[in-house]
Amino acid sequence: MSLSADVPVAPPRVNLRALGLLALLAVAVLVVPVIASPYVIEAILLPFLALSLAGLGLNLLTGYGGQVSLGSAAFMAVGAFAAYNFQLRLGVSLPLAIVLAAATAAAIGVVFGLPSLRLRGFYLAVSTLAAQFFVQWALTKFSWFSNDSASGVVAAPRLTVASLDLDAPQGRYLFALTLVVGITFLVHRIVGSRAGVNLIAVRDDETAAKVIGVPVLRTKLVAFAISSAIIGVAGVIWAYAYLRTVEPAGFNLDRSFQVLFIIIIGGLATIRGAFLGAALIVVFPLLLARTSSFAFEGLVDAGVLKLVERVVLGLVIILFLIAEPNGLSAILGRATARLRAVLRRG
Amino acid sequence: MSTTVVRLAAAGDAPGSGVFSVAAATTSAPALALDGICLSFGGIRALRDISFDVAPGEIRAIIGPNGAGKSSLVNVISGLYRADAGTVQIAGQAFARMPASRLAKIGVARTFQNLALFPGLTAAQNIASGLAFRRRSGLLAQVLGLSAARSESAREDEEVREIAAFLGIGGVLDRLVSTLPYGVQKQVDLARALVAEPNLLMLDEPMAGLTVTEKAEMAAHIRAVRDRTGLAIILIEHDIGVVMELSDRIAVLDHGVKIADGTPVEIRRDPEVIRAYLGAEAA
Structure with a gap:
C-alpha cells in the first residue's frame, strides 16, 4: 500500500501484461528450441501450436461472432491441400503457398458461411457439417488433390523458406511459432477494432444490430472468411510441420469437435482461451498415458486407454460447461488477480 | 438525402444558443x-x-x-x-x-421494449455501435491502425462521450453494459439510438x-x-x-x-x- 503513492496503479498493469507476453515470447523463441527435445517438440509443441491456431480461428467465428461451426477440420484440410497443390502445380514458394492456401480456405469458408445469413445456432452448426463431409469426400474422391497417390497420403514438401532449411524439429517449431505469433497479433488487432465490436454485437443481438445499422451480412461473411483462413493456416502447420504428410484422414469430424472443445474448455471469446484449451487437449492424453503406465505398469492396453481418455475428456467438458462456462481463461484470470492482490499486500 | 445535421451540444450549454436551432431541411x-x-x-x-x-x-x-x-x-x-x-x-x-x-x-433510430443491448460490450461500445452505419474505414485500415481509421474512431469516441454526458451516463462508459442497473441500461439504449443523430x-x-x-x-x-x-x-x-x-x-x-x-x-x-x-x- 505504501507504494501506491508514487506508483500509479493502472498504466503499469498494462505494461506488466505486455512484458509478461514478451517474456513468454522470448522463452518460446530463444529458450525452447535449445532445451526442448525433439520428442517434446514433435509430440507436444507442434500439435499444440497447430490446434491453438485452429482454436483461435474458430474462436473468432464462434466465440466472438456467435456462429457455431463444426467444419473446422474441413478448413484445416483445405489449407493443407491447397498449400500442397499450389507448391506442386504452380511451384510457388512456401510463404506464398501459405497465403494462397489461406485465401482458398477463406473463399470456401465464405461459401459455407452463406447459410449463416439464414440459420442460427444448432441449425447453422448442422449446416457447417456439410462443409466437413463435403470437403473430406472431395479430397478422398478426387485423387487429383493428392497428386494421384495410391494411398491418398502424400509426404509434405520439405520445409524451406528462402534458402533456410526448417525441416529439423527446431526449424519446424520456429516455422509454426512464427505463423502462430503473427496471426495471434492480427486477431488481437481485429477483436479490438470496431469490426470486432460489430462481431460481438451481431452475436449478442442480431436483430438490434441490424436495426441500428451494423452491417450484419458483411460482418458474418468476413468472420467466416477470416476464421477459415486462420484455420486453413493451422491445417498447413498440422500437415507440413507436425504430421509431415498431407492426407484427408486426420481432418475428420473428430478433429472439428476437438477444435470446438478447445475453445469451450479454454474460454469462448478470448484469445488465450484457444492456447489454454489446446494445451489441455494435447497434454492431457500424454499425462494420462504416463500415469497409467506408471500406476498400472502396462496392465492397461492402449485401446482401453484411448477409451478412458475420451470418457474423462467428456467429463471434463461437462464439468466446464456446468462449473465454469468461461473456461480455463476465466480461471487463469481469477488466479492472476488473486496473485496480484497478494503481491500488493506483501 | 436530407439529413438534418443538428449536433447535440455538451450538457453544460445553455438552451437557446445557436447550436440548438433546428435545421430547416425537413420542416416542410x-x-x-x-x-x-x-x-x-x-x-x-x-x-x-x-x-x-x-x-x-x-x-x-x-x-x-x-x-x-x-x-x-x-x-x-x-x-x-x-x-x-x-x-x-x-x-x-x-x-x-x-x-x-x-x-x-x-x-431512423429506435430503442427496444425489452432492452436489446449487447451484453458482451461496454456501454461506450454499445453506444458507438449506433454509428456503425456511417463508418467508412474498413477492417484492414482498422487492423493496420491507419490514420483515417484512428481519427474516425477518435471522432466516434468524442460523439459517444458527448451523448453520454448529455444523458448523465458519462461515468459508466467503460463498464460492461450487462453489469449496469436496469435504469442505466435504458439510458444506454437511448444513447445508442441518439448518437446516430x-x-x-x-x-x-x-x-x-x-x-x-x-x-x-x-x-x-x-x-x-x-x-x-x-x-x-x-x-x-x-x-x-x-x-x-x-x-x-x-x-x-x-x-x-x-x-x-x-x-x-x-x-x-x-x-x-x-x-x-x-x-x-x-x-
Whole structure:
C-alpha cells in the first residue's frame, strides 16, 4: 500500500501484461528450441501450436461472432491441400503457398458461411457439417488433390523458406511459432477494432444490430472468411510441420469437435482461451498415458486407454460447461488477480 | 438525402444558443407518414388500415391496451415486419417495405421494449455501435491502425462521450453494459439510438421497469432531446401520465385499429378511448 503513492496503479498493469507476453515470447523463441527435445517438440509443441491456431480461428467465428461451426477440420484440410497443390502445380514458394492456401480456405469458408445469413445456432452448426463431409469426400474422391497417390497420403514438401532449411524439429517449431505469433497479433488487432465490436454485437443481438445499422451480412461473411483462413493456416502447420504428410484422414469430424472443445474448455471469446484449451487437449492424453503406465505398469492396453481418455475428456467438458462456462481463461484470470492482490499486500 | 445535421451540444450549454436551432431541411414534409398499413399474422389481423403522420420535432405517442398492435407498428416502421398493404413514407421517400439494414442511413433510430443491448460490450461500445452505419474505414485500415481509421474512431469516441454526458451516463462508459442497473441500461439504449443523430426516433416503452425517479429523468431526457435537436419522436408507452405530459399528439390503437387521434386534451375526452383504454376513473 505504501507504494501506491508514487506508483500509479493502472498504466503499469498494462505494461506488466505486455512484458509478461514478451517474456513468454522470448522463452518460446530463444529458450525452447535449445532445451526442448525433439520428442517434446514433435509430440507436444507442434500439435499444440497447430490446434491453438485452429482454436483461435474458430474462436473468432464462434466465440466472438456467435456462429457455431463444426467444419473446422474441413478448413484445416483445405489449407493443407491447397498449400500442397499450389507448391506442386504452380511451384510457388512456401510463404506464398501459405497465403494462397489461406485465401482458398477463406473463399470456401465464405461459401459455407452463406447459410449463416439464414440459420442460427444448432441449425447453422448442422449446416457447417456439410462443409466437413463435403470437403473430406472431395479430397478422398478426387485423387487429383493428392497428386494421384495410391494411398491418398502424400509426404509434405520439405520445409524451406528462402534458402533456410526448417525441416529439423527446431526449424519446424520456429516455422509454426512464427505463423502462430503473427496471426495471434492480427486477431488481437481485429477483436479490438470496431469490426470486432460489430462481431460481438451481431452475436449478442442480431436483430438490434441490424436495426441500428451494423452491417450484419458483411460482418458474418468476413468472420467466416477470416476464421477459415486462420484455420486453413493451422491445417498447413498440422500437415507440413507436425504430421509431415498431407492426407484427408486426420481432418475428420473428430478433429472439428476437438477444435470446438478447445475453445469451450479454454474460454469462448478470448484469445488465450484457444492456447489454454489446446494445451489441455494435447497434454492431457500424454499425462494420462504416463500415469497409467506408471500406476498400472502396462496392465492397461492402449485401446482401453484411448477409451478412458475420451470418457474423462467428456467429463471434463461437462464439468466446464456446468462449473465454469468461461473456461480455463476465466480461471487463469481469477488466479492472476488473486496473485496480484497478494503481491500488493506483501 | 436530407439529413438534418443538428449536433447535440455538451450538457453544460445553455438552451437557446445557436447550436440548438433546428435545421430547416425537413420542416416542410412530415418526418414520417403511414398510409393504410395492414399487417396480419396468419388469421390474426394485427394492424388494420393504419394511417398517421409525425411532424418534425413532434412527440407522437401511440397508446393502447396490450396486443393493440403498437409494437407491431414500430416493427413495421423498422422493417422487421413486412406490411401486407400500405406504405411508409420517411423524409419524402416511400417504402412498401422498410429496409431494416438501411434504417439508420435513412435517419431512423429506435430503442427496444425489452432492452436489446449487447451484453458482451461496454456501454461506450454499445453506444458507438449506433454509428456503425456511417463508418467508412474498413477492417484492414482498422487492423493496420491507419490514420483515417484512428481519427474516425477518435471522432466516434468524442460523439459517444458527448451523448453520454448529455444523458448523465458519462461515468459508466467503460463498464460492461450487462453489469449496469436496469435504469442505466435504458439510458444506454437511448444513447445508442441518439448518437446516430436520427430525424425520427422510436421509443418502445422507454419507461417500462423504471422507478418513479428514473421515469422522471427519462421523460426529461426525451423532452430535452426533442427541444435540442428537433427530431421527431414516436413514443410507445403504458404510463398514461407520462404520455399525456410529454406528447404533442396521441394515436390510440385498439385491436389493430386506430380508434382516436389528437392532442392529449382531445384524447382524454374521447368517449371511445375512455371505453377501450382509459377506463372509467380517467373520465
